[in-house]
Amino acid sequence: MRDVAIIGIGMTDFGELWHDSLRDLFVKAALAAMDDAGIAHLDSMYVGCMTPGLFTGQEHIGSLLADYLGQAPVPATRVESACASGGLALRCGFFEVASGASDLVLCGGVEKMTDVSGGRATYALATAADQDYESFHGVTFPGLYAMIASAHMAKYGTKREDLARVAVKNHANGLLNPHAQYRMPVTVEQVLSSVKVADPLNILDCSPITDGAAAVILCPADKAKKLAKGRAVKILASAHATDTIALHQREDLTWLKSTAVAAEKAYKMAGLKPADVDFAEVHDCFTIAEICVTEALGVVKRGKGGEAVRSGYTARDGKFPVNPSGGLKSKGHPVGATGIAQVHEVVTQLRGEAGKRQLKKARRGLTQNMGGSGGSAVVHILEVMR
Amino acid sequence: MITPPVVRRNTPQRYRLEANKCAKCGKVFFPPRLVCDACRGRKFAPVTLADTGKVVACTVIRTPPTGFSDLSPYCMGIVELKGGTRIQCQIADCEPERVKIGLPVTLEFRRVQEDGESGVLAYAYKAVPAR
Amino acid sequence: MAGIVGYGAYIPRYRIRVEEIAKVWGADAPSYKKGLMLREKSVPAPDQDTITIAVEAAKNALKRAAIPPAKIGAVYVGSESHPYAVKPTGTAVAEAIGAIPDCHCADLEFACKAGSESMFIAFSHVKSGEMEYAMGIGADTSQGAPGDALEYSASAGGAAFIMGTKDVVATLDVQYSFMTDTPDFWRREYMHYPRHGGRFTGDLAYFKHVRGGVEGILKKSKMKPKDFRYCVFHQPNGKFPTRMGKELGFTEEQYRAGLLVPTLGNTYSGASPIGLSAILDEAKPGDRILMCSFGSGAGSDAFIFTATARLPKIQGRARKTRDYLDTNPVYLEYGAYTKFRRKILKNVED
Known part of the structure; x- marks a missing residue:
């Protein structure tokens, strides 16, 4: 396999973008990434999108987006793994370049979520859970993560305030991210007194409904230095793992096995230990998710995810910053775009272009993108190219 | 989805808790599976799950999906049935906030969903606090 | 000898008090x-x-x-609130208890008498030897128009009886039915709520037909009120069955156990069957029981049962009727009640 590098990134602002359609969002992000890479044509493209059919009524978006990007007849593939669709799109493109089949591949993600009512959006998202044995009974995604939280609190004594601190930290980070949907600081008290959604989770524990798109351009690492003019980032590892999509069928409700397995494979592929990575962008769709993810990634020990945020370990100025972008929580969560937007942030940090939120130490970064309540997980490790 | 084929296909599970058990390693699956995820065995015997158990995780749903608003707020839980199999369902006939992990429950037959005003009705189990 | 081999009741947990309804309609x-x-x-x-x-x-x-459900040859459900206008209730019940597919099934409707009708038909199958076991059920989520007198009483509950000839817990000794065509209470197709003839529903409907049923079965059996340990009549309210009992020569001792209506309300097709289930919960071997239903339209089914030595062995195998009625009720305000009963006009959810 050839080494693969990222030579261009682009994303739209995240938010309620009433004037932009699904195709507008994608094309804006894709053009930004192509301009950043300084390229005008692609060999191939992959687009992560969870459910354009339910959110906008549009399927067959691979061709649609290639056409509107002015790149038809290139091969264009839509990739779906619920909220991990973006991360998985990157993995597909990674293999296409690594295999030698193509040189210039765009990996993008997009979701247009605000064309439907809140009820329909909730329904669309709930299709990532087991339709017949979870969603049927009236559970929602906040509900599934709330049950994980209830189990984590019972098993490890994680405090309600620890969940709130994840939101406080990520909103503090997102405040400095010009692309973020909710650029506002929040306090523990505000999180605890915000509207209840699914006990113990309140609205400020939840990532929002968001429109947005992000894209990156891949090429073989040996061509990247010249193309990217010193701003290239190498993909050290790409890993993917699955688990039962029904939460109740997992042996340990608090353990995100797909993330743990994908992380283990990624560390092995990169020849690294968790301590060799400087920071991570992780899938904090709900505050409890970040706590469980940091444990599954091996950043902290099992059961210590709450303590990690409480002690400041995962803060932007902590030992291991998590979600310097603001995470899904503050930046927004256009589900199909999220996995690519995470990569966008890591590349920005590795390039040293993160402005006010720039981390001091950013040589290697990790992304963890998760589908459903953890039924799928995609982990990438990126390193700045010298 | 609440359509006639989906309702009918799930009836043995939702009405009677029919599961299956791997003939080789004994692992029980609900709903029944064609291949065992533990030993890859493909031979199974039918079993019926117990209708009593205890809550192992729970939440109160306050922003319900379409079709569930008359019940809101309601409790959702993961229930470990006697015998060890876990299911996910609503915990009804309770004050939702007072449901705690460890609560003993029994399953009752309830109307879970319906396809609008004129479509089919979908029935299944819900847990209620045990007496 | 044919009789009941198993019985069971169910009553929802929610309640509403008369005061709560009365204050909304300015009633006393x-x-x-x-x-x-x-x-x-x-x-x-x-x-x-x-x-x-x-x-x-x-x-x-x-x-x-405690019989294999597959041996139940028929499931009949009497109700005036079948969830579907077209599509049987009985198939769902048979499927849920595992009585399918070798099973006969029918839904019955005869106002409040449909439950005892289902029992009547189930008895016929086992008496004839056509079936080993047959099940009769009376159940309702009764309808009463908002503000109507019926709103104070129309309630929810049901009881089921498995009939057979082996291991009988109460023998069916005599049965008798009485009917005329009397329009005292009805609901036309597509209408939400039933209508009734007001005071006409008393003397010429309820009292005439319950009297006819009870006097007919006493004549047929050559028995007298004092021959019974228990009696239960259709109970649309507390007043009617009490007055009927006294007029027919029964004492409070006899009807007390089956009179659930003061805290249950009128469960329509379930009313007299649930009363019978509460009696069976406490009856002793040899106790004789008289049951007489009433259904508007109008008619009554009367049965005489005698508890056998087996009854005490099975009483504790399932939750008792009074336990459902008396334990942990949750009281609703009228607002929640109207939401539960779908009396609020809402937008179609999106």
Whole structure:
């Protein structure tokens, strides 16, 4: 396999973008990434999108987006793994370049979520859970993560305030991210007194409904230095793992096995230990998710995810910053775009272009993108190219 | 989805808790599976799950999906049935906030969903606090 | 000898008090309570209907009978609130208890008499030897128009009986039916709520037909009121069955056990069957029981049972009727009640 590098990134602002359609969002992000890479044509493209059919009524978006990007007849593939669709799109493109089949591949993600009512959006998202044995009974995604939280609190004594601190930290980070949907600081008290959604989770524990798109351009690492003019980032590892999509069928409700397995494979592929990575962008769709993810990634020990945020370990100025972008929580969560937007942030940090939120130490970064309540997980490790 | 084929296909599970058990390693699956995820065995015997158990995780749903608003707020839980199999369902006939992990429950037959005003009705189990 | 081999009841947990309804309509609660001899009524949760109530009652009956469900040859459900206008309730019940597919099934409707009709037909199958076991159920989530007198009483609940000839817990000794065509209470197709003939529903409907049923079965059996340890009549309110009992020569001692209406309300097709289930919960071997239903339209089914030595062995196998009625009720305000009963006009959810 050839080494693969990222030579261009682009994303739209995240938010309620009433004037932009699904195709507008994608094309804006894709053009930004192509301009950043300084390229005008692609060999191939992959687009992560969870459910354009339910959110906008549009399927067959691979061709649609290639056409509107002015790149038809290139091969264009839509990739779906619920909220991990973006991360998985990157993995597909990674293999296409690594295999030698193509040189210039765009990996993008997009979701247009605000064309439907809140009820329909909730329904669309709930299709990532087991339709017949979870969603049927009236559970929602906040509900599934709330049950994980209830189990984590019972098993490890994680405090309600620890969940709130994840939101406080990520909103503090997102405040400095010009692309973020909710650029506002929040306090523990505000999180605890915000509207209840699914006990113990309140609205400020939840990532929002968001429109947005992000894209990156891949090429073989040996061509990247010249193309990217010193701003290239190498993909050290790409890993993917699955688990039962029904939460109740997992042996340990608090353990995100797909993330743990994908992380283990990624560390092995990169020849690294968790301590060799400087920071991570992780899938904090709900505050409890970040706590469980940091444990599954091996950043902290099992059961210590709450303590990690409480002690400041995962803060932007902590030992291991998590979600310097603001995470899904503050930046927004256009589900199909999220996995690519995470990569966008890591590349920005590795390039040293993160402005006010720039981390001091950013040589290697990790992304963890998760589908459903953890039924799928995609982990990438990126390193700045010298 | 609440359509006639989906309702009918799930009836043995939702009405009677029919599961299956791997003939080789004994692992029980609900709903029944064609291949065992533990030993890859493909031979199974039918079993019926117990209708009593205890809550192992729970939440109160306050922003319900379409079709569930008359019940809101309601409790959702993961229930470990006697015998060890876990299911996910609503915990009804309770004050939702007072449901705690460890609560003993029994399953009752309830109307879970319906396809609008004129479509089919979908029935299944819900847990209620045990007496 | 043919009789009941298993029985079970089910009553939802929610209740509403007469005062709560009366205050909305500016009615005088004390006079309603006194006039109807009724304090509160059961209310089905939004996820309960005649099918769910019938299934739970049937499961309790099956626990007591302890027979393989596949041996049940017929399931009949009497109700005036079948969840579907077209599509049977009985198939859902038979499926849920595992009586399918070798099973005969029918839904019955005869106002409040449909439950005893289902029992009547189930008895016929086992008496004839056509079936080893047959199940009869009466269950309702009764309808009463907002503000109508019926709103104070129309409630929810049901009872199921498995009939057979082996291991009988109460023998069926005599049965008798009495009927005329009398328009005292009805609901036309596509209408939400039933209508009734007001005071006409008393003397010429309820009292005439219950009297006819009871006097007919006493004549047929050559028995007298004092020959019974228990009696239960259709109970649309507390006043009617009490007055009827006294007029026919029965004492409070005899009807007390089966009179659930003061805190249950009128469960329509379930009313006299649930009363019978409460009697069977406490009856002793040799006790003779008289049951007489009433259904508007109008008619009555009367039965005479005798408890056998087996009854005490099965009484504790399932939850008792009084336990459902008396334990942990949850009282609703009128707003929640109207939501539960779907009396609020809403937008179609999006």
